[in-house]
Amino acid sequence: MGDYAVIVEPYSKMYAEPILKFGFTKDIIIIDEQRKKISEKDDSILYEGDNSKVRNVLYIFKDKKLSSIAVLLQNTSEVATESTTYLKERYSYLGPSNNVYYFEDKDRVSLGVTVDPTLGLTVLYLPYNPNKRLSSEVEGIDEIMASLRAEVIKKK
Numbered sequence: 001m002g003d004y005a006v007i008v009e010p011y012s013k014m015y016a017e018p019i020l021k022f023g024f025t026k027d028i029i030i031i032d033e034q035r036k037k038i039s040e041k042d043d044s045i046l047y048e049g050d051n052s053k054v055r056n057v058l059y060i061f062k063d064k065k066l067s068s069i070a071v072l073l074q075n076t077s078e079v080a081t082e083s084t085t086y087l088k089e090r091y092s093y094l095g096p097s098n099n100v101y102y103f104e105d106k107d108r109v110s111l112g113v114t115v116d117p118t119l120g121l122t123v124l125y126l127p128y129n130p131n132k133r134l135s136s137e138v139e140g141i142d143e144i145m146a147s148l149r150a151e152v153i154k155k156k
Contacts, residue, residue, distance in 0.1 A: 011085055012082050012086040014054070014083060015051070015054045015086075016034065017090070018033075019066075020108060021066060022066050023065045024066050025064055025065060026061060026064070026066075029066060033047060035047035035050065043061050047059075049072070053079045054071060055072040055073065055074060056071075057069065058070040058071075060147075060148075070123070071124075073120070073123065074121070083113065084113075087111065090105070091109075091111060092104055100114045101113045104128060107130075108128050109126065110126045110128050112124045116145055116148075116149070119149060
């Protein structure tokens with residue numbers, strides 16, 4: 001018998017995965033990102049969403065290197081449900097903590113999904129760190145969400 005290739009197509013293609021090149025500079029992200037750029041600041045680049053379900057994709061830089069990515073989704077129950085499907089098809093679900101739902105792809109990325117009062121439904125991508133526990137990820141996400149909120153308030 002011959003070998004067969006099995007191709008698994010995900011049910012949800014909600015959005016293109018962000019450029020997960022943590023530690024790289026803005027120039028590299030700008031070259032690789034296919035979405036339309038809306039604005040660029042010293043510590044961030046904001047892109048249009050892929051479709052009506054995704055409001056924006058925000059790349060955040062610390063010391064001129066990519067440190068996190070926020071995908072801001074539409075605030076509807078349908079989008080929330082589809083985002084769960086989308087993430088479960090691509091990442092391992094770790095569980096909830098402090099209203100943040102955690103996923104990971106070992107050796108690549110950690111994710112937190114939450115509904116923030118200011119930002120709405122948000123998927124936050126962070127570099128995977130095998131030495132961090134879920135509780136320390138919560139602290140990191142809280143800090144990043146606070147700085148994202150500050151950015152949104154500045155734009156109003």
